[in-house]
Amino acid sequence: MTKKWAVQIQQGCKAGFPVFFGYIPVGIAYGMMGIQAGMSIWQVCALSLFVYTGAGQMSTAAMLALHASVWTIWITIFLLNLRHIIMSTVVMDRLRKLPLFARLFLAFGITDEVFAVFVMEDQKQPSGWYFLGLSLISWLGWNIGSCIGACSSVLFPASVAAALNITLYALFIALLVPGIKKSRRLLCLVLLSCLLSWLLSQFLSSSATIILTSLLAAGAGTMFVKKEDVE
Amino acid sequence: MSFTILLLGLFLVTYSTRALPALLIGKVKFSSRFQLFLQLLPYTSMSALVFPAILKADSVYVSVGLIGGLAALAAAWCKLPVVLSVLLAVAADLICYQMGILF
Numbered sequence: 001m002t003k004k005w006a007v008q009i010q011q012g013c014k015a016g017f018p019v020f021f022g023y024i025p026v027g028i029a030y031g032m033m034g035i036q037a038g039m040s041i042w043q044v045c046a047l048s049l050f051v052y053t054g055a056g057q058m059s060t061a062a063m064l065a066l067h068a069s070v071w072t073i074w075i076t077i078f079l080l081n082l083r084h085i086i087m088s089t090v091v092m093d094r095l096r097k098l099p100l101f102a103r104l105f106l107a108f109g110i111t112d113e114v115f116a117v118f119v120m121e122d123q124k125q126p127s128g129w130y131f132l133g134l135s136l137i138s139w140l141g142w143n144i145g146s147c148i149g150a151c152s153s154v155l156f157p158a159s160v161a162a163a164l165n166i167t168l169y170a171l172f173i174a175l176l177v178p179g180i181k182k183s184r185r186l187l188c189l190v191l192l193s194c195l196l197s198w199l200l201s202q203f204l205s206s207s208a209t210i211i212l213t214s215l216l217a218a219g220a221g222t223m224f225v226k227k228e229d230v231e
Numbered sequence: 232m233s234f235t236i237l238l239l240g241l242f243l244v245t246y247s248t249r250a251l252p253a254l255l256i257g258k259v260k261f262s263s264r265f266q267l268f269l270q271l272l273p274y275t276s277m278s279a280l281v282f283p284a285i286l287k288a289d290s291v292y293v294s295v296g297l298i299g300g301l302a303a304l305a306a307a308w309c310k311l312p313v314v315l316s317v318l319l320a321v322a323a324d325l326i327c328y329q330m331g332i333l334f
């Protein structure tokens with residue numbers, strides 16, 4: 001007889017397959033970006049293993065290429081990651097029966113995609129084992145992709161490497177589009193952010209621009225964006 | 232050495248946002264306005280990261296960022312998966328470079 005927890009891990013892995021296959025190509029793009037930004041293969045992989053935040057790692061690579069300061073990188077990534085507080089709150093609410101150490105361990109695996117799969121899966125009794133399987137397979141996909149990307153950048157010609165500069169921007173645009181398509185108010189917020197960041201970039205460094213724009217525009221957004229726009 | 236510090240800091244700023252709710256679940260409730268603020272941050276920070284920096288995706292030619300960005304926008308608008316949108320943008324820029332669509 002198979003153990004109950006083994007079955008639940010298996011179910012989690014199965015639910016995580018789309019995330020796994022989605023993370024590999026994005027991981028490859030990140031790996032190549034990282035090498036281009038001057039990181040070593042080990043450094044590229046270490047970020048994926050221990051930090052594990054896709055958009056954040058790409059932004060890190062982009063900012064390293066711009067010779068941004070360490071503090072700037074930390075603050076920007078922190079702001080970019082603040083959304084995880086919301087996602088983690090929802091996940092942890094469903095896993096509240098687990099002991100604290102288990103919750104703290106599982107928290108490492110929360111990403112936008114894992115969160116989306118976990119909340120969509122309408123489980124009567126969501127278990128920690130299920131979440132473990134789901135997040136483990138996703139984490140593996142990201143790391144396999146990063147490793148391939150970091151090792152393969154030498155194989156590609158310069159024009160491919162140059163074209164890859166668009167990756168991060170394309171990723172962010174693709175993530176923004178569903179929201180702005182659904183809600184005019186979010187479209188206004190995005191346009192406001194772009195305008196503000198363009199204005200500020202005339203006077204401030206690119207890092208200060210990103211941090212200030214994020215905070216000011218989100219603050220302004222709370223006055224006109226509705227809760228249902230972001231759900 | 233400095234990379235280790237960067238890595239450590241990045242781990243902290245990433246893990247803390249995930250671990251905080253695991254610690255505090257059931258103890259703290261954010262106001263709904265602050266929740267909205269947190270949810271809007273990704274939109275505003277991603278927008279700020281994209282614009283106007285995308286215009287300098289190539290250090291000389293604006294067209295590279297412009298065409299790549301439009302390709303991603305069009306693909307995502309047609310509800311293609313995120314991965315495909317990214318790949319199409321890269322393909323569009325490759326075509327730019329190969330055919331010399333540079334201005």
